[in-house]
Amino acid sequence: MEKVEKIWLDEKLVDWNKANVHLLTHSLHYGSGVFEGIRVYNTKNDPCVFRLKEHIDRLFYSASVMAIKIPFSKTDIKKAILKTIKINKVKECYVRPIVFLGYGKMGLNPIDAPVSVAIAVWPWGTYLDKEIVKIKISKYIRLHPKSTVTDAKICGSYSNSILASIDAIKNGFDEALLLDYQGYVAEGPGENIFIVKNNKLLTPTLGTILGGITRKSIIQIAKDQDIEVIEKNITVEELKLADEVFFSGTAIEICAIGKIDKTIINKEKIGDITKKLKRIYTQAIHGEIKKYSKWLTPIFPNK
Numbered sequence: 001m002e003k004v005e006k007i008w009l010d011e012k013l014v015d016w017n018k019a020n021v022h023l024l025t026h027s028l029h030y031g032s033g034v035f036e037g038i039r040v041y042n043t044k045n046d047p048c049v050f051r052l053k054e055h056i057d058r059l060f061y062s063a064s065v066m067a068i069k070i071p072f073s074k075t076d077i078k079k080a081i082l083k084t085i086k087i088n089k090v091k092e093c094y095v096r097p098i099v100f101l102g103y104g105k106m107g108l109n110p111i112d113a114p115v116s117v118a119i120a121v122w123p124w125g126t127y128l129d130k131e132i133v134k135i136k137i138s139k140y141i142r143l144h145p146k147s148t149v150t151d152a153k154i155c156g157s158y159s160n161s162i163l164a165s166i167d168a169i170k171n172g173f174d175e176a177l178l179l180d181y182q183g184y185v186a187e188g189p190g191e192n193i194f195i196v197k198n199n200k201l202l203t204p205t206l207g208t209i210l211g212g213i214t215r216k217s218i219i220q221i222a223k224d225q226d227i228e229v230i231e232k233n234i235t236v237e238e239l240k241l242a243d244e245v246f247f248s249g250t251a252i253e254i255c256a257i258g259k260i261d262k263t264i265i266n267k268e269k270i271g272d273i274t275k276k277l278k279r280i281y282t283q284a285i286h287g288e289i290k291k292y293s294k295w296l297t298p299i300f301p302n303k
């Protein structure tokens with residue numbers, strides 16, 4: 001992992017190597033924290049954060065789900081994120097805000113535990129760093145929507161994603177795909193999924209999955225290209241008979257899927273619609289499309 005100089009921790013900028021917590025930090029034991037994953041991209045007008053407002057809104061939503069009261073306003077967090085990026089002089093990076101319950105209270109009742117917020121940034125290339133990936137339908141199912149709140153980014157929920165990732169990687173695949181409790185296609189450990197069939201774009205409905213911000217952006221881009229978008233329950237059979245399949249997510253961006261278990265998709269080549277959406281998305285995040293410039297928050301707004 002590439003280090004930078006400073007991490008923002010409860011209003012202080014601390015040295016990367018000194019950004020530590022006590023071993024009895026509540027969230028370390030019980031996964032009671034919530035977090036975000038955001039990206040910064042270089043554009044011709046300097047670095048910009050992609051869809052910062054949506055990420056901050058989701059962070060506060062996730063915290064509210066866990067009954068955590070963030071001791072900062074959304075504006076404070078926005079300023080802190082921009083400051084952390086600026087101070088570390090990074091141009092393209094990943095941003096990881098985490099809200100966690102600290103030291104002082106143990107046990108599963110988290111009420112009155114101290115709340116901390118940290119923001120780390122570091123250069124991080126595309127998650128899987130492959131043009132096309134092989135995925136395994138996981139032996140684990142996505143968490144049941146009545147077992148947790150599936151559209152919140154709760155640290156503890158990621159044990160489900162980690163188990164699925166280990167299972168996929170140990171079996172020689174690049175990534176996992178989890179089905180939901182009804183057997184429909186849900187999502188990857190940290191990605192949403194899309195399929196293309198007869199030039200239409202299909203993606204699982206919200207309900208058991210995380211409402212990805214990249215997913216939302218891709219849906220918008222596709223609609224703007226007059227590609228019909230259908231949000232519905234997708235069966236494994238439909239998935240395997242798809243013309244094209246791809247993942248979307250902040251970390252992975254847009255990544256074509258060439259093989260699902262033993263089934264080859266589109267001759268293991270990136271399909272035309274995936275290619276087109278990926279191209280437009282890449283232009284959008286780099287500030288090359290005026291219509292989507294509202295998705296970008298400049299790090300140096302007054303320059």
Ligand code: PMP
Pocket residue numbers: 037161187188189190191192209210211212213214215248249250251
């Ligand atoms: N699903 C899960 C489970 C995730 O963790 C992520 C990453 N945040 C996504 C989907 C994709 O969401 P986004 O596009 O907002 O990064």
